[in-house]
Amino acid sequence: MSEAIALALVVENLTIDIDGASVVDGVSFAVEAGEVMALVGESGCGKSLTAFALLGLLPDVATIVEGRITLDGLDLSSLSEREMQRVRGNRLSIIFQEPTASLDPLATVGAQIAEAYTVHHGVGRSLARAKARDMLVAVGIPDPDRRLTQFPFELSGGMCQRIMIAIALICAPRVLVADEPTTALDVTIQAQILDLMKRLVAERGTGIVLITHDMGVVATIADRVAVMYAGRIAEIAPVEELFARPSHPYTALLLASVPGRDQPPKQPLATIDGQVPAADRLGEGCRFVDRCPVAGDRCRSEAPPLVECAPGHRAACWHRDRVAGLAGIAA
Amino acid sequence: MSARAMTARRPVRRHVRRVAVSIVIVGLILALILGLALLAPWIAPADPTRQVLMMRLKPPGTLAANGQLYLLGTDDLGRDLLSRILFGAQVSLAVATLSVLVSTLVGVALGMIAAWLRGWVEVAIMRLVDIMLSIPAVLLAVLTVAVLGPGFFKLILVLGLTRWPRYTRVAYGQTLQVANLPYIKASELAGAGSARILLRHVLPNIAGPLLIIVTAEFGLMILFEAGLSFLGLGIQPPAPSWGSIMSVGRQYVERAWWIVAFPGGCLFLLVFSVNVMGDWLRDRLDPRFRAR
Numbered sequence: 001m002s003e004a005i006a007l008a009l010v011v012e013n014l015t016i017d018i019d020g021a022s023v024v025d026g027v028s029f030a031v032e033a034g035e036v037m038a039l040v041g042e043s044g045c046g047k048s049l050t051a052f053a054l055l056g057l058l059p060d061v062a063t064i065v066e067g068r069i070t071l072d073g074l075d076l077s078s079l080s081e082r083e084m085q086r087v088r089g090n091r092l093s094i095i096f097q098e099p100t101a102s103l104d105p106l107a108t109v110g111a112q113i114a115e116a117y118t119v120h121h122g123v124g125r126s127l128a129r130a131k132a133r134d135m136l137v138a139v140g141i142p143d144p145d146r147r148l149t150q151f152p153f154e155l156s157g158g159m160c161q162r163i164m165i166a167i168a169l170i171c172a173p174r175v176l177v178a179d180e181p182t183t184a185l186d187v188t189i190q191a192q193i194l195d196l197m198k199r200l201v202a203e204r205g206t207g208i209v210l211i212t213h214d215m216g217v218v219a220t221i222a223d224r225v226a227v228m229y230a231g232r233i234a235e236i237a238p239v240e241e242l243f244a245r246p247s248h249p250y251t252a253l254l255l256a257s258v259p260g261r262d263q264p265p266k267q268p269l270a271t272i273d274g275q276v277p278a279a280d281r282l283g284e285g286c287r288f289v290d291r292c293p294v295a296g297d298r299c300r301s302e303a304p305p306l307v308e309c310a311p312g313h314r315a316a317c318w319h320r321d322r323v324a325g326l327a328g329i330a331a
Numbered sequence: 332m333s334a335r336a337m338t339a340r341r342p343v344r345r346h347v348r349r350v351a352v353s354i355v356i357v358g359l360i361l362a363l364i365l366g367l368a369l370l371a372p373w374i375a376p377a378d379p380t381r382q383v384l385m386m387r388l389k390p391p392g393t394l395a396a397n398g399q400l401y402l403l404g405t406d407d408l409g410r411d412l413l414s415r416i417l418f419g420a421q422v423s424l425a426v427a428t429l430s431v432l433v434s435t436l437v438g439v440a441l442g443m444i445a446a447w448l449r450g451w452v453e454v455a456i457m458r459l460v461d462i463m464l465s466i467p468a469v470l471l472a473v474l475t476v477a478v479l480g481p482g483f484f485k486l487i488l489v490l491g492l493t494r495w496p497r498y499t500r501v502a503y504g505q506t507l508q509v510a511n512l513p514y515i516k517a518s519e520l521a522g523a524g525s526a527r528i529l530l531r532h533v534l535p536n537i538a539g540p541l542l543i544i545v546t547a548e549f550g551l552m553i554l555f556e557a558g559l560s561f562l563g564l565g566i567q568p569p570a571p572s573w574g575s576i577m578s579v580g581r582q583y584v585e586r587a588w589w590i591v592a593f594p595g596g597c598l599f600l601l602v603f604s605v606n607v608m609g610d611w612l613r614d615r616l617d618p619r620f621r622a623r
Binding site: 055085087090094098102103105106112115119167168 | 519523524536
């Protein structure tokens with residue numbers, strides 16, 4: 001392997017239609033090995049759909065009309081269902097937001113961790129079990145030998161999520177998709193799980209696609225952030241750059257709506273007026289136009305392209321110069 | 332110290348639930364019948380097919396000249412009724428067990444496949460189930476025997492292949508439910524194949540409701556076997572089966588009540604016990620009855 005930055009996952013111009021409406025429209029991003037790439041956005045912005053498209057498990061109503069997904073040089077869209085099955089859980093894994101529901105209640109933890117390894121490597125039980133034990137140690141579960149024989153109901157939510165991470169990482173995947181991995185956990189456990197994920201990917205060179213709506217989680221763990229709005233990427237930037245200099249009005253307002261420690265008590269929190277446009281009422285122009293305080297005429301007629309405004313920082317807005325003022329409003 | 336106790340393995344099992352006296356009794360009856368049936372070759376006082384024409388239709392408790400005691404009397408050909416009932420129990424239990432096994436295998440497999448694959452497979456299987464369930468079970472069994480002819484293995488085949496639709500319905504409904512749960516999606520996403528998911532993750536999780544059907548069907552199968560043998564469509568003479576013993580005894584009810592009464596009583600006890608056991612299992616396993 002060369003020392004040059006290795007791209008683990010490349011998504012190019014991904015477009016997903018449901019009933020003729022582009023719910024994901026021309027989404028492109030890349031994930032480097034060992035990097036945490038966050039996809040942020042509100043419900044229905046297409047972030048989860050994007051994640052499912054990566055794994056080739058879109059619901060029947062959704063179809064990929066355009067775009068290419070490349071995992072480590074392998075074009076996933078060209079694979080058959082059978083070939084895709086060999087990729088899933090092996091070179092590309094996913095963890096969900098409900099760890100307790102994601103484990104089979106009637107199978108031991110050990111059997112479930114070992115399963116992914118057995119399925120993909122066709123090894124015997126004892127070897128898979130030893131491997132499962134190693135993973136338990138790696139995800140920081142004390143007393144692994146006893147835990148292997150336990151059932152999910154005997155474990156806490158945080159521990160179940162550690163198990164899910166162990167299952168996802170046992171085959172040393174190139175990319176891990178984490179769909180709101182900490183939403184169901186309480187805050188202290190959240191921090192532990194995020195730390196764990198960050199450490200494991202750094203050690204193993206696994207890239208993470210983190211799906212979340214929580215800016216706190218993004219700030220804790222992400223290296224780069226793509227902010228999605230109504231199926232398009234509004235802005236994509238390294239995490240410090242995004243928090244310091246948001247260049248899309250949606251990002252700016254989103255950051256402003258996060259309550260801070262210096263927020264005066266009993267003041268209403270900042271909000272973004274209006275709602276996400278329905279998928280069947282998407283116009284020609286910028287999809288954020290109806291809620292945007294800096295929108296001009298051009299925004300209604302023409303969709304803004306993603307333009308580089310600083311190294312590695314791109315935003316899709318015609319009026320980037322007016323965005324700086326927005327952050328001022330909130331502060 | 333208490334922390335140690337808290338982390339003891341599988342703490343749930345430590346709560347030993349109280350079991351009703353009736354269940355204990357019924358369990359003992361079942362164990363007794365099963366034990367007697369299995370031990371029949373060693374404990375039966377006589378060969379169940381050996382005819383002693385001198386000793387025809389003797390009442391229970393008759394002592395023969397050669398010193399043999401006919402505890403439950405003899406039938407129309409002078410065969411020892413107790414021995415015939417003991418060996419008959421083997422037949423009843425074997426037929427019921429094997430036919431339940433066949434119908435469970437066929438029914439559960441089809442139900443899970445229908446729910447997993449959906450589409451035209453689902454339509455084909457579930458409409459076939461509807462058709463099968465709309466034909467009276469006895470009629471279907473009698474018709475199939477008429478085509479295949481009687482006999483031990485044919486009987487099992489007939490019962491097994493006419494009774495699977497009930498299992499299919501339950502397995503289908505339960506699989507539909509379980510298939511949408513996150514942990515099934517999760518193992519799919521971990522790269523597990525359909526067969527593996529169905530056998531390792533779906534089947535254990537739908538086993539409870541299936542077990543209830545199994546016990547209910549087990550009782551029914553014992554009755555079916557007796558009924559078909561009674562009609563001459565099941566086990567063929569001279570092999571003993573409770574149904575065929577009673578069928579013969581029917582002609583002599585006025586003179587020799589015991590030929591019908593003892594196998595009938597055994598049949599009643601066995602089916603009653605199985606049903607009570609099944610009800611109890613349902614109460615334990617069916618969440619709708621668990622709220623108390």
